[in-house]
Amino acid sequence: MGRLIVIEGLDGAGKRTFANGITAELTARGHSVARAAFPRYTEDIHGELIGEALRGGHGDLGDSVYGMAVLNALDRRAAAAALRDDLRAHDVLLLDRYVASNAAYGAARLHQDSSGDFVAWVQELEVSRFALPKPDLQILLQVPTEVAARRAEHRERTEVDRQRDNFESDAELQQRCGEVYAQLAAAGWWSPWLVVDGSGQVDFAGIVDEHVLA
Numbered sequence: 001m002g003r004l005i006v007i008e009g010l011d012g013a014g015k016r017t018f019a020n021g022i023t024a025e026l027t028a029r030g031h032s033v034a035r036a037a038f039p040r041y042t043e044d045i046h047g048e049l050i051g052e053a054l055r056g057g058h059g060d061l062g063d064s065v066y067g068m069a070v071l072n073a074l075d076r077r078a079a080a081a082a083l084r085d086d087l088r089a090h091d092v093l094l095l096d097r098y099v100a101s102n103a104a105y106g107a108a109r110l111h112q113d114s115s116g117d118f119v120a121w122v123q124e125l126e127v128s129r130f131a132l133p134k135p136d137l138q139i140l141l142q143v144p145t146e147v148a149a150r151r152a153e154h155r156e157r158t159e160v161d162r163q164r165d166n167f168e169s170d171a172e173l174q175q176r177c178g179e180v181y182a183q184l185a186a187a188g189w190w191s192p193w194l195v196v197d198g199s200g201q202v203d204f205a206g207i208v209d210e211h212v213l214a
């Protein structure tokens, strides 16, 4: 079985760029890597609806914390068989966002911390009831909120179809979300976590040696 490695962090933290760095390091060493990113905006009807709701579609759906979280959970449930196939076929399956995104963003939207009802509800739904594949490691790519916001703005300017959505434009939400992520990582929520400082140079070789393949 391959190793399931999840990358988590704020909008614009640099998760996709980080995933590219880890993938390059692994493939240069001859390891096979499968990748996925949640939400699956273009591959799954739940993901499609999430993307539309994040941009104000579907009435007040985007305002519903539990409604958005159920859609995200169903997107992952629909992906579970493919994730298991990827784990059988590859050395590493690298995910850009997974269950902890639901926990961190929902708790932050409700002004709860990681010990509140919302995180417990996500655990009950996605970990216990849906029995989604458990990560071997969750990596929190930690950057100050202002850095993430600057990077998200840069991406908005330089990439087509990458306008910031309602969550990404909410600086206070991002701040609270960063705090919940840090709590989840400190508690070792669901799996071991590694916190990586994403504001400077990242030592991809060291992370692969000491954490991804360990």
Ligand SMILES: Nc1ncnc2c1ncn2[C@@H]1O[C@H](COP(=O)(O)OP(=O)(O)OP(=O)(O)O)[C@@H](O)[C@H]1O
Pocket (backbone or CB within 6 Å): 009, 010, 011, 012, 013, 014, 015, 016, 017, 018, 151, 152, 154, 155, 158, 198, 199, 200
């Ligand atoms: N270490 C870095 N230093 C400087 N700029 C970076 C770094 N990592 C990423 N960026 C830039 O920041 C922007 C956002 O990066 P990226 O798309 O990887 O973030 P993300 O966390 O995947 O975003 P989202 O969750 O919103 O999809 C991009 O323009 C990218 O080029």
Ligand SMILES: Cc1cn([C@H]2C[C@H](O)[C@@H](COP(=O)(O)O)O2)c(=O)[nH]c1=O
Pocket (backbone or CB within 6 Å): 011, 038, 039, 068, 069, 072, 073, 097, 098, 099, 101, 102, 103, 105, 106, 167, 168
């Ligand atoms: C997977 C997932 C995501 N979210 C939140 C996090 C982001 O603000 C948006 C979309 O993510 P993207 O990286 O900007 O494409 O949705 C969430 O609340 N729950 C989830 O499970």
